[in-house]
Amino acid sequence: MSRKQQSAVPAEITENELFIGREWALNAVAMWLSGTGRVLLIEAEPGGGKTAFAARLMRSCSDGRLAAVHFCQQRRQESLSAVQILENLASQLAESVPGYAHRLVGSRHREIFLKIEARQKVRSMVNSTLTGVHLALGENEPRQAFDEVLRAPLKRLQEDGSLANSVVVLIDALDETVEGAQGVTWAQLLASEMGRDPPPALRLIATSRPGFAAAQLSHYVGSHLQSLNLLDDEPPDVDDVAAYARHRLRAAPASGRNTLAERIAESGKGNFLYAKYVLDDILGRHPMPVDLAELPLPRGLTNVYRDFMSRAIYAAPDAWQQRFRPLLAALVESQGDGLTRAELVFITGIRERELDDTLHVCRPYMHITPEGAMRPYHQSLRDFFRQPGDLHIYPRHTHAEIAEHLIAAHQERWVDSPYLVEHLATHVAAACAPGQSAEPGVQRLAVRLTDPAFIQARTALAGIDALLSDYARVLAAMSYPPPELSTVYRLVRRQAHHLRKWNKDAEQGFLLQQLLYEAVAGGHRDLVHVIAAYLVS
Structure with missing residues (x-):
């Protein structure tokens, strides 16, 4: 695994190394890799562990079977743009595919700008790999950029007999490139290009939730696509979520651990994120219940979030309007690594003491960086608060307020x-x-x-x-x-x-x-x- 591939994995995944199960799915991917299939689509509902599985797959393929990887993240615009994704893939392919960088350098399109760091001059390099390539495609039209970065260099390698192996690319969370996008999305581009005229030797592994992106990939690629569903295709004698729950409950000083693990898997319908949140709550209780077998459980991930809000505002119904909605709206619509405590004070206008109390309640569902920036732990929380209903956070207004308040706070x-x-x-x-x-x-x-x-x-x-x-x-x-x-x-x-x-x-x-x-x-x-x-x- 290259340094660039390692750095592509989201921080919250690398920080949480606990990965239980999915051996059957890793074996299925390994079998696909040994064949000649064009596209493998790995599907799961939100919270089903797609990104964790993609990161685990990447580590299991540290022998070089994956030529490039990319993790799409809705809160990071640069990870969603088709052109910028192609730039990222090109920099990895320059390290993993011998001769690729030379063919890329040979491109004559006027919009391509290459910044190259290498030990030798490009002209003198014959049978070596160019390293440290950074590609700036500028405002290239996405389809043209796809041709320049993938199709043309791989075709030239094939023509001169230099393309010895297949070039496997892993794209995680393809569905996250669709929401709110203008123009040709990465999901649309990838589906149509892999269907109509795939670059020589290029093979694709993509993860996605069921929906538009997955349907497009299936439509365009057709019979050349193989699907793997992380829940529906789980073997009958395997229960990965129950195994995960048993592992986390193994040291709990209470009876009924195995029964609770099975109930968590059933109530969450095989959802890893559901199991994580429920177990975090149970294992954090003091004192621990004596018998875990009959503990009441929420039904599904949506009710985990709804029960959380019901508990938070039960004693003070106006707390939703005055504290939780302003704070959660800012956190849900934050970008990148999120917002700091000081920035949240400026944006929400909540007094520091009340803000700290509210943040403490929300903390189990947040990711906090070492620098103190906060954001939702998982995209599904954003989806929950964006949907119409009594807990809606008015996204458009929130985006404007974040910008206005931070500009005002910093003045000139x-x-x-x-x-x-x-x-x-x-x-x-x-x-x-x-x-x-x-x-x-x-x-x-x-x-x-x-x-x-x-x-x-x-x-x-x-x-x-x-x-x-x-x-x-x-x-x-x-x-x-x-x-x-x-x-x-x-x-x-x-x-x-x-x-x-x-x-x-x-x-x-x-x-x-x-x-x-x-x-x-x-x-x-x-x-x-x-x-x-x-x-x-």
Whole structure:
């Protein structure tokens, strides 16, 4: 397993090494790998352990059988974009597939930009592997990028006889690339390309919940697709969730452990996340019940969340409106690693003592980084609070409030907030209602994306293509975007080929100077004034 493959695994999976069962599923994948099948689709409902299984599969294939891996995560936009996924896969294939990097370097498409770190010059390399490749595809159309990154290099390798083995790629959580996406999604692209004209030797393992992404893959790939359901295909004499529950209950000083383990598996319908939450609750009780066999259990994962909220607000019904909804809304719609306690205070307006008490109640369902950022432990909690009903958290309004309150909290130095710089565009796009004019507050937030300080900070953090991706996502989400945003987007695109080479340390003013030049040439007087004022400040 390469260093890049190891770093692709989500932190919460690597931190939780307990993996029980699924040996039958690993054996089924191993059998598929030994054959010639084109696509293996691994399905499970939310909480069914798809990502944990994908990470376990990756470790079991540390002998190099997987050429590249990618974990899609809805809270990380860069993990959902088709073009950025292709960039990630290319960097791994350059390490795992001999000759691939050479064929990639030979691409003549004008939009491809390669940054290569190698011990030898490219021209002198014959039968060696180029290492340290970073691919920047810019704003390539996804299908064209697929051709340039996968189909063309693998076809050239096949033609010159260098493609000795199959190239197996693992994509986890394919379904998470669909929600809220504009344009061609990774799920659509992968399904259609693997169905109509798959790249030579490329084989795909994908995990997904049942639904649109899985159906598309099945539709396009047809008879070349093999399915594996982590619940329905479990052998009759195997109960992985019960085995997991017995393992965790083995030291509990109470009777009825085996009976409880079987009831947990039955009540949760084979859902690992359900079992985790229920066992966390039972094993955390003091004192421990004397007999575990007859403990009441919630029916299914949804009722785990509903029972949690019922307990939380039972003694104070207004606590939902005053504390839990504002806090959970911010956590549910947070991006990346989540929000810190200080940021949650700014966003919710809840007094620190009450915020801490509420966070303590919610903690079992949260993931907390070593730096103190918090977010939901699992996507299913986001789904639960986003659905209509008495516990709805109004996602669009929440996205706008997160951006507005954090900008206000940091006042004129809001670009010093790494969270805002990275995720402002995501919150603005998500605050827009499809087919409707954005509210005035959202329009003002969109204009903030044209602030020279934001342009400089975002590009310094993630590069010019991340800035362009931000602009494209917001423009696609807004029916009537502010003209300032459209103008800056066009100017940045025109200078992108120069700005990809920007050295933020050695040429700090170069980025904005180039945009100033474009603004002057285009006669955009207001923008010229704004950029010039920032440069001399």
